Amino acid sequence: MSPTEQILQLFRDFLPLLATLAIVVFALVVANRILQRRRLHSPNATFHLQLAIVALGIAGVLAIIVVLPVDDSLRGDLLGVIGILLSAAIALSSTTFIGNMMAGIMLRTVKSARPGDFITVADVTGRITEMDLLHTEIQTEFRDLVTVPNLYLVTQPLKVVRASGTIIAADVTLGYDVHRERIVELLSAAAGQAGLEDGFVHVRELGDFSVSYRVAGLLKDVESLISARSRLREAMLDSLHEGGVEIVSPTFMNTRAVGDGPLFIPEAAPTAAPAPQPNAED
Numbered sequence: 001m002s003p004t005e006q007i008l009q010l011f012r013d014f015l016p017l018l019a020t021l022a023i024v025v026f027a028l029v030v031a032n033r034i035l036q037r038r039r040l041h042s043p044n045a046t047f048h049l050q051l052a053i054v055a056l057g058i059a060g061v062l063a064i065i066v067v068l069p070v071d072d073s074l075r076g077d078l079l080g081v082i083g084i085l086l087s088a089a090i091a092l093s094s095t096t097f098i099g100n101m102m103a104g105i106m107l108r109t110v111k112s113a114r115p116g117d118f119i120t121v122a123d124v125t126g127r128i129t130e131m132d133l134l135h136t137e138i139q140t141e142f143r144d145l146v147t148v149p150n151l152y153l154v155t156q157p158l159k160v161v162r163a164s165g166t167i168i169a170a171d172v173t174l175g176y177d178v179h180r181e182r183i184v185e186l187l188s189a190a191a192g193q194a195g196l197e198d199g200f201v202h203v204r205e206l207g208d209f210s211v212s213y214r215v216a217g218l219l220k221d222v223e224s225l226i227s228a229r230s231r232l233r234e235a236m237l238d239s240l241h242e243g244g245v246e247i248v249s250p251t252f253m254n255t256r257a258v259g260d261g262p263l264f265i266p267e268a269a270p271t272a273a274p275a276p277q278p279n280a281e282d
Contacts, residue, residue: 016067024060031056050133051105100134103150107131113153118161118225121153141226161222168196168225169216170232171204176211178245186243187215190235194228195219241265 035049065078089098108131113119115128119138126140136153138146174183184201191199196217205212215236219228240247246263 013069017064017069020060020063020067024056024063027056028053028060054101054133097134099151100149103154104131104133104135106154107136107150112158113160116163118166118222120159121148121156124148161225163222165218165220166222166225167216168194168219168228168232169214170229170236171212171214172236172240172247173207173210173212174240174245174247175209180211182243183211183213183245186239186245187213187236190239191215191217191232193235193239194232195221196228196232 031049031053035053038049061082062079065075065082068075068078070078090102107113113128113131113136115131118127119125121138124138124140124146126138126146128136129139129145130137132150135150136148138148140146172187180203187201188199191201194217196219199215199217202214202216203211204214215232217232219225221228237247244263244265246265
């Protein structure tokens with residue numbers, strides 16, 4: 001066989017391999033460009049496209065092995081090595097890169113949380129801005145972005161606030177000198193002033209010197225979750241003070257002697273309209 005024929009034969013042997021390489025590289029480049037373009041428009045697209053890139057990469061490696069110009073026994077050995085490596089990676093997934101990937105797939109399959117939800121995991125509280133294949137980004141009440149590995153989310157208790165609404169609550173301790181029905185009336189009014197629906201009041205504890213009350217209500221606009229907690233406490237202060245109820249424990253008398261006359265209620269604010277305050281979520 002002449003050198004030219006040898007070169008042509010070698011080219012024919014490697015042509016399927018070169019074509020497969022070109023197709024795999026082209027598919028990965030196209031998928032990556034689509035990911036970069038759609039990343040800012042749809043948080044869900046990022047996860048799906050990254051998963052597609054991983055799948056294309058694995059499929060590309062298998063396709064390259066299949067078209068390699070080698071004998072069948074060697075090709076079978078290579079496929080067997082790939083299978084062993086994948087099995088070992090899955091077996092070690094709890095503490096490796098693959099673990100975060102599998103946790104990300106689990107989060108999207110179970111749908112326990114999605115972008116836009118307010119969540120609390122360990123000591124991190126905030127809104128999910130992006131759920132990636134390997135990590136999740138959470139924006140805290142201070143507008144900081146916290147990156148949490150997906151493996152951490154599936155191994156820790158996860159509290160999720162759904163977009164349909166959540167219960168907002170606040171506690172306060174008051175003395176035994178004010179009747180319970182009066183307290184319930186004032187705190188229920190405070191829940192309504194704070195924009196909560198179906199407000200209710202519970203007696204949490206009967207202490208030695210004071211009674212612990214909890215007022216709560218349904219907040220449907222979860223976009224203002226952080227500000228709503230502050231508004232509820234503000235409304236509690238205003239309602240109790242306007243009703244003539246002191247938010248002071250009876251043990252206050254043990255630290256500073258105070259006569260029977262003065263009440264620890266601030267004077268009414270000027271009648272001028274208060275300046276609007278921006279929400280913490282803005």
